[in-house]
Amino acid sequence: MHETTHPVRVTTGFFMFELKICLNFWDTSCQLISFTDFYEAKENTGTMEPQTKRWKGSECDTDSWVAYPVLSDEQSQDVELIEAFAAPIVDKKETSRLVRELNGLYPLNGLQHIKRVRAVKGSLHPLEVLVCLVSEAPDLKEASIDSLLPSGGVKHDGLGQPFVVTVPARPPLTRPQFELVRKHWPTSFHEDKQVTVALRGELFSPPQKARMHTYMTSALTAARTGSELGMEAVGAVMVDPVMERIIAVGHDCRGDHPLHHAVMVCIDLVARSQGGGCYPFDRYPGCSFQKLPDAEASPQPYICTGYDLYVTREPCVMCAMALVHSRIGRVFYGTASADGAFGSKYKIHSQKDLNHRFEVYKGVLGKQCEDLNCVDQHINNKTSQHSR
Amino acid sequence: MGTEEGRYRLSADSAEGFLPSDEEIEKWMDSAFGMAKDALENGEVPVGCLMVYNDEVVGKGRNEVNETKNATRHAEMVALDQLLDWCGGCSLDVSSVCERTALYVTVEPCIMCAAALRLLNIPVVVYGCRNERFGGCGSVLDVSSADLPQTGSAFKCVSGHRADEAVEMLKTFYKQENPNGDQKLFFCLSFIVSFPMSPYLIFPHLNIFCLFGIFCSSSLRSFFQLYLVS
Ligand SMILES: [Zn+2]
Ligand SMILES: [Zn+2]
Numbered sequence: 001m002h003e004t005t006h007p008v009r010v011t012t013g014f015f016m017f018e019l020k021i022c023l024n025f026w027d028t029s030c031q032l033i034s035f036t037d038f039y040e041a042k043e044n045t046g047t048m049e050p051q052t053k054r055w056k057g058s059e060c061d062t063d064s065w066v067a068y069p070v071l072s073d074e075q076s077q078d079v080e081l082i083e084a085f086a087a088p089i090v091d092k093k094e095t096s097r098l099v100r101e102l103n104g105l106y107p108l109n110g111l112q113h114i115k116r117v118r119a120v121k122g123s124l125h126p127l128e129v130l131v132c133l134v135s136e137a138p139d140l141k142e143a144s145i146d147s148l149l150p151s152g153g154v155k156h157d158g159l160g161q162p163f164v165v166t167v168p169a170r171p172p173l174t175r176p177q178f179e180l181v182r183k184h185w186p187t188s189f190h191e192d193k194q195v196t197v198a199l200r201g202e203l204f205s206p207p208q209k210a211r212m213h214t215y216m217t218s219a220l221t222a223a224r225t226g227s228e229l230g231m232e233a234v235g236a237v238m239v240d241p242v243m244e245r246i247i248a249v250g251h252d253c254r255g256d257h258p259l260h261h262a263v264m265v266c267i268d269l270v271a272r273s274q275g276g277g278c279y280p281f282d283r284y285p286g287c288s289f290q291k292l293p294d295a296e297a298s299p300q301p302y303i304c305t306g307y308d309l310y311v312t313r314e315p316c317v318m319c320a321m322a323l324v325h326s327r328i329g330r331v332f333y334g335t336a337s338a339d340g341a342f343g344s345k346y347k348i349h350s351q352k353d354l355n356h357r358f359e360v361y362k363g364v365l366g367k368q369c370e371d372l373n374c375v376d377q378h379i380n381n382k383t384s385q386h387s388r
Numbered sequence: 389m390g391t392e393e394g395r396y397r398l399s400a401d402s403a404e405g406f407l408p409s410d411e412e413i414e415k416w417m418d419s420a421f422g423m424a425k426d427a428l429e430n431g432e433v434p435v436g437c438l439m440v441y442n443d444e445v446v447g448k449g450r451n452e453v454n455e456t457k458n459a460t461r462h463a464e465m466v467a468l469d470q471l472l473d474w475c476g477g478c479s480l481d482v483s484s485v486c487e488r489t490a491l492y493v494t495v496e497p498c499i500m501c502a503a504a505l506r507l508l509n510i511p512v513v514v515y516g517c518r519n520e521r522f523g524g525c526g527s528v529l530d531v532s533s534a535d536l537p538q539t540g541s542a543f544k545c546v547s548g549h550r551a552d553e554a555v556e557m558l559k560t561f562y563k564q565e566n567p568n569g570d571q572k573l574f575f576c577l578s579f580i581v582s583f584p585m586s587p588y589l590i591f592p593h594l595n596i597f598c599l600f601g602i603f604c605s606s607s608l609r610s611f612f613q614l615y616l617v618s
Binding site for chain 1: 396443452455456457458459461465468472482498499500502503504506507508521522524528531534536537538539
C-alpha cells in the first residue's frame with residue numbers, strides 16, 4: 001500500500017518483448033476466460049459456500065469487527081528523535097540570509113523532511129531557526145552562537161542564544177507518526193492516504209466487509225471441522241478477489257503430518273486447483289478446492305499471485321514464508337499468535353530483503369477466531385481426560 | 389565467500405550432545421554435492437539435500453516446485469516428507485528419530501524450510517553456501533537460533549563446507565540457462581518464463597513479480613534465478 005511508486009515501472013523494453021511473445025502463444029493455444037466459464041465457476045462455488053446459517057447471530061454482524069493493517073516496523077514504531085540546536089531569529093529581516101548561510105554551513109544531509117525555520121506563537125521572537133544537529137556541533141560544552149558558527153560562514157547578526165530541541169531522525173510514514181513528531185519540530189509528511197484510512201479501520205466498504213465476513217466464516221467452519229478430527233482449530237481460505245470466488249478451503253491437519261498447518265494445506269489445494277499439488281487431502285471433508293474452469297482454454301494463475309488468504313490465526317514463520325514463496329496477494333487473519341510472523345515476531349510481509357511484499361490485515365472476525373483457541377483447549381482437556 | 393573451513397564448527401558446540409563428526413560431514417556433504425551435480429547435469433536446480441539418521445539416509449530431496457505448482461516444494465520439504473514416510477514404514481516414533489537426524493544441504497535452507505526443520509526439532513543442519521535471497525539461518529533472518537518457543541526448537545548450523553563449489557554450481561546453472569546467441573532457445577525460454585506470468589502482463593498492477601525480475605537485470609538468467617532458487 002505504501003509502495004505506490006515502484007521504481008521499475010519505467011523499464012519497459014524487455015517487458016514489452018515478453019508481452020509480445022506471450023500474446024503470440026495465446027493467439028494459437030489459449031483464450032481469455034469466457035463469460036460462460038465465469039458464470040459456471042460462480043455457480044460451482046455453491047458447494048463451497050460457508051454454512052452461515054449455523055453461526056447466525058454471532059457472526060453475521062460485520063460491525064462487530066474492524067480490520068486493521070499490519071504495518072512494517074518502520075511504519076508502526078515511534079519515530080526516533082535526535083537533538084539539535086535551534087536559535088531564535090531576533091531580527092526577522094535576516095531570516096532568508098540566515099537560512100541560506102546555515103544551509104551552506106550545516107546542510108542537514110539526510111534530514112530533508114525537517115523544516116529549517118519554525119514559527120512560534122506568543123513568543124518574543126516569532127521565528128526560530130535550526131542551526132545544526134548536536135552531533136555536528138563543534139564544541140558541546142559551550143553551546144553559544146559563537147561556538148556553533150565559527151568565523152566566516154555565517155554572520156551572527158539577528159540570531160539569539162541557541163537552545164536544544166528534538167527533531168525526527170526519519171521522515172514520518174504514517175499520520176500517527178506525523179502527529180507525534182510535529183509536536184517536536186515542523187516536519188514535512190507525504191501522506192499515504194490509504195494507510196491513514198486503513199489505520200482508522202475504514203479502508204473496507206460495507207459490501208467488501210460483508211464478503212470478507214463470508215470468507216472468514218468459511219475459514220472458521222473449516223477450523224471447527226478440523227478440530228472435530230482432533231487437529232488444531234485453524235482454518236484457511238484462498239480467494240480470488242477479482243472473481244470473488246473461493247479457490248480452496250483447508251484446515252490444520254498436523255495430527256497426521258506435523259507440517260500440515262492450515263496455510264500449507266491451503267497452498268497445496270490451490271496447486272491442485274491448477275493441476276498440480278502433491279497431497280491427497282480428499283479424505284478430509286473440511287478441505288476442498290475449486291477446479292479452475294478448463295485449464296486448457298484459459299490463462300492459468302501463477303501459484304497464488306493475486307489471491308487473498310483468510311486464516312483464522314496469524315501464520316507461523318513457515319507458513320508466512322510459504323506465502324511469500326507463493327506470491328500471495330493479501331493476507332487477512334483473525335487473531336494474533338505467539339510466534340506469528342506477520343505482526344508478532346517478524347513482519348515477513350514487509351521484509352526489505354525479500355523480493356515479494358504484500359498487505360496484511362488483522363482483526364477480521366477477531367473475536368470468533370480467538371474463541372477457536374477455547375475450542376482447542378476444550379478438546380485438549382477432553383482428550384487428556386480420556387487418556388487418564 | 390571463502391570456504392571458512394577453520395570457522396565452520398564455531399556455532400556448533402554440542403548442546404544436546406548430538407553432532408556429526410568431521411568424517412560424517414565430509415562423507416554426507418560429498419553425497420549432497422553428488423546430488424547437486426546430478427541435478428546440474430540434468431538441467432535442474434543444483435541443490436543437493438539429504439537427511440541422515442543412524443548413518444542411514446532417510447530422506448533425499450530435490451526442488452519440485454515446477455512440477456507440483458506448489459512453491460513450498462523445496463528440496464528440504466521433500467526430504468522431510470520422505471523422513472516422515474520412512475518413520476511410518478519402520479513404525480518408528482517421528483520425534484525420537486528427528487532429534488537424532490542431521491540435514492546436509494549444499495545451500496543454506498530458506499526461512500520457510502528453517503522453520504519447518506525447527507518444527508520437527510531437527511538438531512543439526514550442515515550447509516555449503518549462503519542463500520542471500522531467502523536464507524533462514526542468518527542470511528536474511530536467523531530463524532535457526534531465534535527465540536520462538538511455539539516453533540519447535542533452535543538448531544545448530546555448520547556452515548561453509550565447500551561453499552565456493554556450491555556457489556559455482558549455481559552460477560554454472562544460470563550460465564547454462566542463459567541462452568545468449570541461441571535464438572531458438574531464447575524464444576523457448578521466454579515462453580516458459582512468460583507463460584505462467586501472462587495474467588500479470590495483462591493486469592499490470594499484479595506485476596510486482598515480473599517487474600522485480602526485470603529490475604534485477606534485464607537478462608533471462610536472472611529470471612531463472614528468481615524462479616528456481618529455493
Ligand atoms: Zn504454520
Ligand atoms: Zn526452502
